[in-house]
Amino acid sequence: MEQSIYAFIRKYSWRQQLLILGLTALSFPPLYFSLELPKTIINRALGDPDGPWVLFGQDLERTTYLFALCGLFLLLVLIGGGLKYVLNVYAGIVAERMLRRLRYQLYEHVLRFPLPHFRKVSQGELVQMINAETEALGGFVGDALAVPAFQGGTLLTILTFMFMQDPVLGFAAIALYPLQIWLIPRLQRQVNELAKQRVRQVRRNAERISETCATIREIHAHDTARYELARFSEQLGAVFWIRFAIYKKKFLIKFLNNFIAQLGPFFFFSIGGWLVIHGDITLGALVAVVGAHKDLSAPWKELLTYYQTMYDVRIKYEQTVSQFAPPGLKPAELLTGEPQRVPSFTATHLRLTGVTLLDDGGEPVLDRIELDLELPCRVALIGPAGGGREELTLLLAGLLVPHAGRVLIDDMAFHELPESVLGRKIAYIGSQPALIAGTVEDNLLYGLKHRPLRLIEPTAADRVRHARDRHEALASGNSPDPVDADWVDWEAAGVREPAERLPAMIRALDVARLTADVYAFGLRGQLPANRPELAGRILEARRAMRARLAGDERLARLVEPFDPDRYNGNATLAENLLFGMPVGRVFDLEHLASHPYVRSVLEETGLVAELQRVGYRLAQTMVELFADLPADHEYYRQFAFIAPENLPKFKAILGKTTVDRLDRLSAAERDHLLDLPFKLVVARHRLGLIDEALQARVLEARKRFREGLPAGLVGAVAFFDPNHVNPAASVQENILFGKVAYGQARAATRVAALLGEVVDAHGLRDAVIEVGLGAECGIGGARLTLAQRQKLAIAREVLRRPELVILHEPMLALDAADQPLVREALLETFRDRSVIWSLQDQDWAGRFERVLVIERGRVVADGSFAQLGGPQREPAAVAG
């Protein structure tokens, strides 16, 4: 990156800067004349009763002359303001482009950091620098020439005007400028120094916050919250004292500036007044000069500020840029470039010559490794943890660059090969795989997204937007690649037709034994809106399910189907009333009664008073059962209808009246009671509060709710309909179309098995998996278990079919039973290609043709499993 901010500005925006200068120059003439006009108005139109009043060669009547001059003045003000508007917007655009460019370059540098550098930089600091600190730099870029040119020009114009009126007054106006020029920057420099300290301190705060997020478990597990709070408080205190010092100095500067500015009128009225009295200048001139002086202080202040900012920004830029240029920064062309020659990864040699890798302390982690692997190969790396095994796998994957020696493929050095070769030919699966925030499918396809391949059928509006975005990205030196294009390189995955995509993904999931998990996600997921043909098949499955349940009394007991004309004893009262799934947040099942429409339906059907009585009885039972439990008891979460903090409130309500005289309660208290019963499930809670008569009335309310639903609420609920798929319900709910019954032994397992049979019989399994691929993984894959994350990382690499796969303890979190199965499936998948596997369990080494024992950074043994002594355990060589 450019070493100074001026070099940066010159290189990327000199044309725009010239345009800004041009616009600035244009804005001065209107300014000058708008200063000149008031004088003419006062002296000629008002002050001279005899005329003649001539404008542009026209002899005018006095009033017309006045209004013409005023009109002209307005016009000039408009032109001046308009030009300033255009100038400001344009300068803003230039600033934003430069800011975008700067952030992009910094982010690109982060991508080019050598991996070990990430141990030294804190994420919080990087975020702070790229996001917040560049803001000031960008703003300055837009102003870099515009402000001195515009404000300086304005100042000069006004001064010229003043000197034209009277040189003495002109001198009076600038008499104290030398003092300001000398004093203010000195004070400002101290403020800037403090501001810099503040920036560093805020960075430290950012670092502390990100560390807190990363170590939150440790904080709670060690009871160090108080210590952390103290540390953070201390840091905030440091910011406070710096700010305090800044305020004192900053407002002193402001005071001095204002004082000096106010000295102007003092001189004008004293000297100017004396001149007017003695008839040396006209009153109009004095008024114009006083007016001009008022305009003078603004640009002068701006210029002073500019000077101060410039000084500050110059240093800030250098500080930031130096943070983003660590030694060993990867050349930019290796990041996105294409190679001149693509090396072969089959039938060639992968060689390490004198490879040495040092740790942060300069001690060798790998020490002059010499290695020759004939590809395709199947190699196991074993040895103690910390002996250099992991580092060797990272070197072989091109993720680490050796400090000495070279890694060669097909006689080409790794560190000269672009990532378009290494990242496509080689796959690396480590023990802590990272996932992106997105769906399972996004993660599965992540390894195939190297470049945009096909634009997704752009509409006319899209095309305009694309062209605009592309032009703007290029203007800021950003990547013009459209993110919403299709980036997935299916060819690389061996997929030629769209119909083969899903099977290919499922094969990859199968290898990693993740298919069952994704199928389970799919059952819980919603049907995609763009697959209408699936709906028909789901309905068929629903009918088959119905038939299976109806045909077997034992199975029938497991599921209570949704029936528009029957109360479902295994569903909540809320579900029974709504008889559908809420879409969006309009209807909240937890607080259904508080919705005005629901309320009106309940009132029309006379259910309000009845449900309030049910609520009263429920409250009675809850108070009786839970009164003696401490507020944090888990039973509240599991069983209670009333949160512990609300229990006293209901106790009070119960104390006020009996169930027959609820009219003694306030409307709010009755509403509290009304809210309670909606979570009641007849079959589960066995409280006998919702009897058949009440159920019949709920059914009536259900009907009325649906029939009277106002047009505005139609989209807010997806009703259960035996003949239609419910878009808001999950796949499982759609097929089952009912509730799994409470109180039936192993109901969930048996229903799941039955569901599986129906899904298979209707050929829906792949479709369900497809839905499951759309499940969200959460940030960093947090919604998946560690085992699922590791499996997904494996499936991701299987799908993209690299020539060489390098693994370092890739499935420690998997079930012991799954591990050998995944291992065999992987070895089978890669049987014609190369596998280098760093093993924790050395018993597995027998599955590899060649075994390398890595210890203390050296290859201490090399040969077949049998040559190395077979499966017996030698503590020195095979601990791990």
Next chain:
Amino acid sequence: MSLQRDVDALRAIPLFAKVEPARLKLLAFTSEHLDYEPGEVLCRQGEPGDAAFIILEGTADVLVDTSRGRVKVATLGKNDIVGEIAILCDVPRTATVVAATRLHTLRISKDGFFNLVTQFPQVGIEIMHELAARLHHTTQRLTDVSLKLGELEARET
């Protein structure tokens, strides 16, 4: 009210007979009903147990695996409890219990039971009384048996 029926069933069990009704109600409320089809297994001999079952309706067979194969040792009916040892201490199930008819049970989980006891120590004390009484009874019978055994041995020699 069926919750009341559960409470009554619990009170009919000697182990819980002396526990306050309000506590039994909480235990009943936090326990679940489970229905079994004939032939379905409630618990299997040798497996760790995590719940006791109170039979509300139907009958169940208690089977024990011996060297001579599976032997039916008892039949349980209404208001009988099965597996109560499992909620008191960690021992594997001593028998297999199979539903003989369609079976309606109340399942008392170990967690639910322990929650009750830790929250209301009085419940624990009452159960301890009941267990101590049983132990006393068992000890006495053991003494009787030992005496009888001694007599028999004396007679043989």
